[in-house]
Each structure stands twice: as C-alpha cells, then as structure tokens.
Amino acid sequence: MAITYNLKRADFIFRNENDWEKILNRTLQRDKQELINELISSELKGRGGAGFPTGLKWKLANEAVSDEKYVICNADEGEPGTFKDREILTKVPFKVMSAMAICGYIIGAKKGFIYLRGEYKYLQPDLEKIIAEFEYYCKEINFDFTINIFMGSGAYICGEETALFESMEGKRGEPRNKPPFPTNSGYMGKPTVINNVETLAHTYTIFKHGSKKFYDLGVQFSRGTKLFSVSGDTPKPGIYELELGMSLQDFVDEFGDGDTKAVQVGGASGFLVPRKRFGETAIGFKGKLTGISLPTGGSMMLFNSSRSMFNVLDNYLEFFREESCGQCTPCRVGCQQLHIGIKAVKQGAKPASYLDKLLKLTETMQYTAKCGLGQSVANSFSSIVENFREEMIY
C-alpha cells in the first residue's frame, strides 16, 4: 500500500502524549492576547463544517463584555459519514478539555459544556470520570473551570450551533436568527465560543507546538491537518489525519477500490464529485486559487460503479426531509418537494425537465433558508443531478 507523494499523513491529534497537565499549566501562564495572536497566525479554521477562523472567533468572544461566558464543545457529530469526533473523545479527551479550559481562560468563561451526540451516550460514564480528573487538576492549579456534559437526543439539526443552544436551554432545537452571533449572544444569551471537537484538539496542538508547526502544513487558505472519516466502497475505511490541500485524485488513488465512480465530500450536506473531476478538485476551504476547493467536516464517502446515484440522492433527501427542523418554508417544504420530485421523474410522472425546476428550487433554498441545513441541500442535489442526470431519469 504505497502512500503517494502528495497525500501526506500526519499524526498530531491522536499522538498520545501524557503531558497535558504541563501544557495546560504552561499555556495558562501566557498572555491572553498573545495566545489569540498565536491562534490567528496558525490560520486554523473550524473543523465542524463552516470553516470559520477559530482565532477570530475567540478574539470576538474575548472582546464581548459580559459577566458570564461559556465554552461549548460541539460533539453532536451528526453529519452522515462522520465519525472522527467520537474517536478524539475516546482517545485523547484531555486535549479537548485542556483546549476548552484555555479558551475559557482567554475569553473569561468559567463554564464549559460538551454537547454529546445522543447515540454516544455510552461514552458518557468514561467522559464523566475523565472530567472529574480534569477538574481536580484545575482545582489543584487554582484555575476555576468546570465542564459538564449535555446529552443530545438524536436530532441532526441540534449540531447547528444556535439550535444546540436552544436545545441546551431546554427548548425545541430550532436554529435562531443570526445576527446576533454566538460570540455575542450564545447559550443563555451570553457570549459563547462553540467549537467542533476536532477544532479544539487542533488548538491544543497549536498551543503546544506553536502556530508555525501547524501553519507549515497544508496550503494557502487551508492550513494544517484534518481528520477524515473514510467510508463507502473502500478497502480501508477508517479515520485518517491528512494534510489539507490534497487533490481528490490522490485521495482516491490511496483509498479507492480501483472502481471509484464518485466521492461525496462533506457528507450529505457536501458535494458529490464525479470521476472526471477528481484531478481538478482539491480538499480544503474555499479561497484556493486554482481548481475547485471543497470544505468538509471530514466525511469522505466513496462510491464505485455498482452504486446508483439516484439511490444515493434519494437517501440524502430522505435524511434532510426528516432532519430539517421544519421551521422555515424553503427547507421544510423544499426538501419534501425535492424528494418526491426526483421520484416522480424516475417514475415518469414528471418529465425530465422537471429536474431543472428542482435545481431552481435548490437555488431558492440556498438563498433563503434560515440555516446551514436548508442552505446546503443544494450542494449534494445539484452536484448529483448535474453529473448523473441520466441516472436520475432512467
């Protein structure tokens, strides 16, 4: 199994280091502004999907004036095909917790929460034990920071940050209007930093090894490494830490089964890339100068020629139709229309040209839906319909 030249594996996140106490203690001695600058110069972007610059997020929360602030670790991990956060929380939870505490130190928060996906309930007892140990250490070094676990109940939408706050406040998990943004008004209306599990783990790496080490990995606009959850038609499914900026071709060469027809990058809310585009597609955040660049929460699903792209899309749309919170018109009704619509075309009840009407509909959804869920349905829909139109019709 040769590793191609371009695909660089890395080992930061899962490297098991038993020095978190030292790193935490050391970092808490440093100047807050200096730490923010360190983070900003690493150019770390959020690993939860949206890719917001983490340093800026912490800076904004630091600047927000409030008697109470919060740090939340988003461990809802609901994107289909994503299973890396679970691994981080199982293998290196201290890194995540240390990062939360450092964030708390920087922004002035004394309370942290881990919003744990409902299906990960079995992790809770172990995590509680580790939290107790962690809090004990914080006490020892006279640092006032607590962490509590909040259990999710299985709704995908509760991974969306503002729906997550609602859910934590005991309300129905519906996304809020933005602005205000969480750094000003998050959980309980207080300034809140919410980060993905992996993002937090990376900040730990940055505080430990310095921003340069992180920045030197990856490419422009997409610095550092990222965990990928590889699944589908691959001989080696699993979790891999890879440098950002790789080409999808290199990725397929490494992970494909020799018959890869398409790769879904970024889960159901991401894009499907057909074989003919592998070469021109880079995996990273938007802003890369050449070729297409796709962000991803880390889900990489490979499909070989035995797969029907109609079934794939059908499956995604069924997912969205059920997992939409249902509050806003474009998403609630749009998802139903798309789902029923592609079936109608397939069954001949609607002409093939109806697909173009549905594509227009996804545009409206992208423009007008209230949150990222409804806005991103267009991604998989248009990339699948445009690239595999025949499979949608016949």
Added chain:
Amino acid sequence: MSKKINITINGVVYEVDEGLTILEAAQSAGINIPTLCYHKDLCIAGNCRVCVVEIVGQKRLAASCATPCQENMEILTNTLNVRNSRKHIIELLLSEHNADCTKCYKNGNCELQELAAEYKIMSQDLIGLVPYKDYTIDMFSPSIIKDDSRCIRCQRCVRTCAELQGVNALTVAYKGDKMKIATFFENSMNDVVCTNCGQCVNHCPTGALIEKNYIEEVWEAISDPDKHVVIQTAPAVRVGLGEEMGFEPGERVTGKMVAALKNLGFDSVLDTDFTADLTIMEEGTELLTRLKKALVDKDKNVKLPMTTSCSPGWVKFIEHMFPEYLENVSTCKSPQQMFGALAKTYYAKARKLDPEKIVSVSVMPCTAKKFEASRPEMHDSGYRDVDIVLTTRELAIMIKQAGIDFRKLPDKKFDRLMGESSGAAVIFGATGGVMEAALRTAYELVTGREVPFEDLNIMPVRGMDGVREASVKIEKPLENWAFLDGVELKCAVAHGLVNAKKVMDAVKSKKADYHFIEIMACPGGCLGGGGQPIPTNPEIRAKRTQAIYAEDKNLPIRKSHENPEIIKIYKDFLGEPLGKKSHELLHTTYVGRNRY
C-alpha cells in the same frame, strides 16, 4: 436617544435608528415587504422567509424582519432574485396547503391568499403535497376549529399562546416534513389547557385557526316564527364592528349596529352593558362584604384579594393554573351569563313570553364566551341561559349576507328592559374598565361622595401597561361602612393572561397584598378580544380604547348604580344585591382543572 445610522434602500439613503430591522426601516420609508410569520404583537420568528431582501455584498438573501440595519447597509427589496425567491416560497407554502379557498372560512381575509394574489401564482408546477399528509381538523372545541391542512406553520399561534397568554396550549411538534402545530399529546383543543381566548385565532394569518361559527343556527332561529330571538351586544363589539364594515379602527357604530340587528330580524335588541352595570352592583357588594368579613368579623375563611370573573378566558385559566385560588374569584357570572339567566326569567316574565320559546343570542368580542355559554353551570334559568354566542366577526358576516348597507343605516336605540346602560358599563370593554366602574360605584356607596377623580375618570387604572396598580384611600365613610375608614383599597389590573400569571404569582408568593384584582384574558381587554376583527395590533387596540372612553364620556349616566333599569330590576325582581334571587341567577361556581 438611539443612535442614527445611514442605510440605502433601493438606491435612496435613509437615516434610521440603530437597532431597527430592515423590515421596520422599509415600512417607515413606505416600502412594502410581504410578511407572514411577522406580527407586531409577537417576538420575531424569521421562519416563513417570505420577507427576504437582498443586501449588497451578501450572497444569501436576508429575512428583513429578523435582520437589523447596519451602518451603510445597501438593501434592495425588488430585484429579480428577491421576487423569484418570494414567489417560490409562496408556491412552496401553497403546495403543502389545502388551498381550496372557496371552501375556506378565511376566504377574503387571509394573508396567504393575499400574497398569492399579489404575486399572481397562476399555476402550480410543484407537486401537491396534501395527499402525502394526514392532516386533521379538530372541531371538538365549542370555541375554536383547528384545521391543520390550512396551516403554514408560521408559529404565530404558538408565540401568541406563550408570549401573550402564558398558556402554552399550542406548541410545535415533530420535525422535518412532519413538523406541525399541536396540543399536548395532540388532544383536542377542548381537552387541553386552552382557555378558548381566541388570541391564536386573532393572530393566525390563515384559516388554520378559526372560531367555531354559529351563523346558520342564528339564521334558523330568526326565521322560526315560534321563536322569540333576543340578542345582547357586548360593549367592545360596537367599537370593533365598524372595521369589518369599512370604517377606520376607532369608529363607534353603536347606533348602526342596533339598526342592523333590528334589520336582521332579532325580536329584541338589548345590551350586555345592562348586565355589566348589574355585575358592578353584585361584584361591588361582594367585595365590600368580603372586606367587612375580613376586617370586622376577622373571618379567616374569607378570601382576598378578590378577582373579577367577567372574562371567561381568565376563569378557565385560573381553573387550570391556580385552582387553589378559585375561592378568590368573584362568584358573579359574566355579564353575558347574567343576561342569559335574566332573559329567560325576568325578561320572559315582564314580556309575558314562554322562556322555552326564547332563543338567547349574544354577540361578543370573544371566543371564550362560546365555551362559557356551554358550561353545565350556566343553566340557572331552567334552560341553557345563553343559547348561541356570535363573535363580532360572525355578526359582520351576517350583516353582509343580509345585504345591508351598513354605512347608510340610521342610528337606532336599544330596546327597553335590559337595554339601558351607563358609561361605567361601556368601559367594561377596555382593560381597567371593570375596576374603574366598580370604584365609581363602591366608593360612592361607602362614602356617599363621588370618586375623587376629575370627571370620574380614574386615570391610574387606564392605559396599556400589562399590570397596573392603584390604591384608593377611603376617608369619612358613611356610618354603615365606618370600618373602612382610612383603609387603603389596593387594586391591580392585568390584561393578557401572561400578565395575569404575573399578578397571581405575586399573590401566591405573598409579594402583593391587593384587595381587588381585575383581570381580562385578552390584550387591551375585550376590545382586543379573540372574536374581534382581524387584524389586531397595538395601534388598532389603542384606537378602539379611545372609542370606548369617548362612548363613556358621552353617556348621560356614568355610574352603574344610577342606571334606572338597574334600580328597577332590584325593585321589581331581584330585591337586593347578593340577595336570594341574585344568588340563584347571577352567581356561579368554578371547577379545578389540570395543568395540561
């Protein structure tokens, strides 16, 4: 003073207050933006998305109702993208909707229908989703029909029930395509904590929540030669009905309303205001009696504060939410029910009618009164005291069906015997009105002097604050009431059940030591009732309020105890307030209910 910022809308620069939403800024600039989930009475939801606009430099459109203006923001409200998106959203809503408008009660007064007309949705490309849904209609409540097939899920009802009423009978259930507005365990509205106040009906943009209408029943009664049909009209109806008839809000149409009712064929057109005056006599006496028992007899069992009981939405609310305080509620029936009980006794006797043949109809600003009339307690005349309750809106429909040119009607007067009223009765229609009317009478009863307020206007209890407090010190009372000398009568007024809850919480936690509390279930009191014309908003309610107080000012009699028909009924029929006959006919009991 808020900071001013500059924004541009469609190329024109405007200076606006910082913090204003784009929608508010556009409205004040005279630019119309369609809305559905937005309502002035409620918090911002931002879920229908029909109000989207373009902000230059942003890829996505913004919901104007939910987006604050920012310095130098460039807003476009009428681009191709904006129009197409709005149209698409309306089409989406219609695809999920049972849009057979001709069979819909809200046909002609529906915000979704208006938008469909405005955007000329002529064809429907999208697949109709109604066959995929198992929509249900709940018709079991005597007050409200909930038809899920006409719901656009704007959550205005949910916010109304929570924010204005603090009841939370309606909530959002399920997610995704199954998301719907539901009650506890999807029980009927009749079997849940709902107070029947109808505020959700008043705030629903479509035909998904409507009053249960009894128009046909009334037409049948009128056309039955064997029946004697009396109608009573509540004080708030006369300041709302005009809106349905093409008048501006705040127009008083009392005389025209009476004329229209006579034209419709009612045998006798009477006034609930008469029993409002009667309520003051009974309730005022009850309050003074309770005070005497508490202050003189030191009776520990007497319950204070006493609360009013004329708002059936409030009565059902306290039955559900504070059942341990039911003895604090005045035992007086609401004016509607006092009227009903007297119509088939006092009125029947005086007019030599067989009560069996009397159909007692009321027109109310209220949907809760439909429920109230159906309560088993309300049969003290030996019959169902009030047979049919119409809302202001239903009356308007009847007037239109009858082909009456309302604007041209001459003013007519109520019929006699239960048709005379005082200004004190009229102000029952506004929050604070019962309190003011009660104080006008009680103070005079106790001291022999008029209330010490200019022109009898007790300003501290008027206004629109959710909870208002006032106190009146009693000095130099008449001999009988000597025990009240120096007593400061502490009163509170609340409207909107969410405010009622605040007051009751204060009472419960002993933070307040009121003697008398007036509570109206609806915002603004009855004039903002759930049966009043749609739309409703703070400005409209303020205009109706002005009309109510103007009506009071114009009446020759301003105090309940000076109403000659009141004096007569006590002389001829009832004896004295709280007397035996009163107890039989005018007072009632309450039942505790559960909290869901």
